Amino acid sequence: MKLNIKYFGLLAEVTGCNQEVIAFSEASVSELLTVLFKKYPNLEDKDFQVAQNQKIVSKDTILSEHEIALLPPFSGG
Amino acid sequence: MKSHYYLLFQGAKRRRDLRGFKQTGQDKLELMSRYSRHILLSGVGQEGQDKLSQASVLVVGAGGLGCPVLQYLAAAGIGTLGIIDFDLVEISNLQRQILFGTSSLGINKALAAKTRLEDLNPEIEIKAYPEQLTPDNAIDLFKAYDIIVDGTDNFATRYLINDAAVLSNKPVVYGAIYKFEGQVSVFNYKNGPSYRCLFPNPPKEGSVANCSEVGVLGVLPGIIGSMQANETLKMILDFDHVLSGKLFCFDAKTSQTTTIDISRSETQFNKVKANKFKEQHYAFSCETAVSEISTTALSEKEPVQFIDVREHHEQPKVSLTNCIQIPLGELKQELDQINTNINTIIFCKSGLRSKTAVALLKEHNIDHCYSLKGGVSALIEYLKINAYER
Numbered sequence: 001m002k003l004n005i006k007y008f009g010l011l012a013e014v015t016g017c018n019q020e021v022i023a024f025s026e027a028s029v030s031e032l033l034t035v036l037f038k039k040y041p042n043l044e045d046k047d048f049q050v051a052q053n054q055k056i057v058s059k060d061t062i063l064s065e066h067e068i069a070l071l072p073p074f075s076g077g
Numbered sequence: 078m079k080s081h082y083y084l085l086f087q088g089a090k091r092r093r094d095l096r097g098f099k100q101t102g103q104d105k106l107e108l109m110s111r112y113s114r115h116i117l118l119s120g121v122g123q124e125g126q127d128k129l130s131q132a133s134v135l136v137v138g139a140g141g142l143g144c145p146v147l148q149y150l151a152a153a154g155i156g157t158l159g160i161i162d163f164d165l166v167e168i169s170n171l172q173r174q175i176l177f178g179t180s181s182l183g184i185n186k187a188l189a190a191k192t193r194l195e196d197l198n199p200e201i202e203i204k205a206y207p208e209q210l211t212p213d214n215a216i217d218l219f220k221a222y223d224i225i226v227d228g229t230d231n232f233a234t235r236y237l238i239n240d241a242a243v244l245s246n247k248p249v250v251y252g253a254i255y256k257f258e259g260q261v262s263v264f265n266y267k268n269g270p271s272y273r274c275l276f277p278n279p280p281k282e283g284s285v286a287n288c289s290e291v292g293v294l295g296v297l298p299g300i301i302g303s304m305q306a307n308e309t310l311k312m313i314l315d316f317d318h319v320l321s322g323k324l325f326c327f328d329a330k331t332s333q334t335t336t337i338d339i340s341r342s343e344t345q346f347n348k349v350k351a352n353k354f355k356e357q358h359y360a361f362s363c364e365t366a367v368s369e370i371s372t373t374a375l376s377e378k379e380p381v382q383f384i385d386v387r388e389h390h391e392q393p394k395v396s397l398t399n400c401i402q403i404p405l406g407e408l409k410q411e412l413d414q415i416n417t418n419i420n421t422i423i424f425c426k427s428g429l430r431s432k433t434a435v436a437l438l439k440e441h442n443i444d445h446c447y448s449l450k451g452g453v454s455a456l457i458e459y460l461k462i463n464a465y466e467r
Contacts, residue, residue: 006335008326009255018331047280055338056275056324069335071324073276074253074260076293077142077230 001026005036006069014042030059032068048072108200112154125314126154130201132313133157135222137210137238139186140164141298142252142305143228144176149306151194154201155313158194159222161206162186163444165420168377173295183380183419209444210234212355215241224309226250228302232279237359239264239272243349248312248321252305257294259301261325262339263308269321273345297329368435370422370447372459378420378447384408386425386434387453395456405430408437417443424449424456 006019024032029050037044049056051069115121115129134155136143139162150158166174166181166189174186181189187205194203208214210229215237219225225247227238235253242249248266252259264271304325311319326335370378383400386408403411405425415421421438423431423446431448438446449456 009258047276049275051337054336056340069337071326071337072255073232073280074255074258075230075232075235076254076256076291077138077140077228077252077298 002066003032003063003068004066006067008048008070009072009074011043011046011048011070011072014046015040024063027063028059029057029061029063032063033059046072108154111198111200115153120316121314128313128315129154129310130156132224133159133222134224134226134309135159135161135218136226136228137161137234138228138230139174139176139190140170140228140230141173141254141293142302143186143226144174144190145299145302146226146228146250146252146306146309147190147194148176148197149303150309151198151201151203153306153310154198155309157202157204157222159204159206159218160187160190161208161210161218162190163207163209165445173293173298175299210237212237212241212357212359216245216354219245219247222247224248224250224312226252226305226309228252228305233359235272236279237357240349240352240354240357243271243346244354250305250308250312252298252301254293254297254301256291257297257329259297259304259327259329261301261304261308261320261327262323263312263319263321266312266319266321268341270339270341271345271349273349274342275324275339277342277345294329300327300329368447369428369432369450371450372455375422375459378422381420381422382416383456384415384421384423384434385453386423386430391426393453393457395453395460397460405434408434409441412438412441412443415443417445419445421446422449423447425452427452428455 001024003022003024004019005022007015007017012018022035024035048070051057051071052061052063053065053067109116112126115126116123132155134150136146136159139147139160143160143162147158147160162185164186166177166184166186168182171177171179176190176193185207187207191203191205206218219241225238225242227235227249229235229238238249242265249264249272251262251264251272262275263269308320322339322341324337324339326337375381381399383397385395385400385402386405387402388404389402401414403414415438423434425431428448428450431452435446435448
């Protein structure tokens with residue numbers, strides 16, 4: 001399946017793109033993250049949450065949908 | 078002619094009347110004109126306006142987010158507005174912190190905001206707290222208000238606000254920005270999730286850039302702060318669809334918005350309730366990062382005092398009337414020599430001892446201290462170029 005991954009805030013700077021499409025066989029969030037950390041080593045020490053189809057999901061959720069978002073916390077005000 | 082005391086009494090009475098006491102015909106007419114666009118609006122009306130005038134809101138941080146929040150809440154006639162901020166207005170704030178002008182430079186933000194807002198709406202009560210939010214004052218302060226608005230610029234205070242709000246059972250209107258992007262949500266509202274349900278723990282140190290070093294598009298906090306004001310009004314007016322359980326994300330560059338669902342985690346609530354709040358250590362990330370300043374930014378900090386923390390024998394000497402020499406080893410005993418009302422610039426030979434000095438002063442609750450990058454040689458170069466005379 002194809003996942004459309006959106007990167008927010010600082011994460012877009014780490015990956016160099018706001019979003020990308022990744023071909024991925026059905027697996028969990030943490031397995032997707034392993035793939036992404038290999039592709040972007042600087043992503044690994046960043047804090048963020050993962051959303052699937054606009055809903056925050058845990059690391060062991062099995063990905064079945066297409067819309068993934070990586071959301072870091074913002075501190076600025 | 079009516080006496081001064083009579084007029085004072087009338088002013089106080091008018092503010093009291095606003096919060097539900099009997100009003101005179103003239104008072105009523107004046108208020109109906111001020112809020113006529115609310116009163117005309119179906120869904121608000123006089124009933125809604127009365128709710129606003131009976132509400133109390135505490136805004137933590139009168140910065141980029143706090144300014145628009147305060148401006149719209151004051152204009153809307155929120156009965157009691159609290160403002161807590163320990164920081165002083167600097168020239169680099171004026172690009173986005175729209176309550177302040179050049180005449181506010183060097184003045185505490187809570188006090189400067191209060192002055193501006195009293196002119197905007199003298200009918201409401203505005204309380205300024207020119208101090209830092211800490212585990213010691215947070216709970217008592219939160220208990221005195223209906224709604225807390227988070228307009229801070231660092232993770233330490235955001236987690237402190239979350240925990241104090243959970244313990245005092247108050248809703249929090251959250252807003253945060255990063256460069257061109259912003260986030261908005263309402264936490265701890267009608268059994269909805271809290272900030273820790275979204276981000277359980279503060280980021281690892283160093284993983285997020287220091288707040289003061291990141292740029293921001295000036296209008297962005299205006300947009301995000303206005304949305305926070307909107308959520309605050311929605312709660313007071315009992316509207317449906319409050320942004321609880323949802324994280325609203327906005328990108329100013331693409332004008333794209335995304336709304337993400339967040340679920341409540343009882344574990345996160347229970348953790349906060351089980352921890353000894355006053356013993357929690359909230360000073361992490363930006364708070365612990367020692368503030369450094371380069372000579373090019375010095376003019377922004379005026380008025381300043383310099384502290385030379387080198388030993389007495391070290392050369393070259395710097396002769397400035399607004400400079401005192403306190404060797405690092407003696408600093409702890411000489412804290413009363415420091416004027417805490419203005420910014421303090423600390424320098425040494427290379428910029429290392431001055432960092433230790435800043436950390437030491439922060440430990441003793443002396444804020445607005447900066448370690449000068451490049452030490453004494455950078456300072457002398459700066460003084461030469463600017464023909465700095467004191």
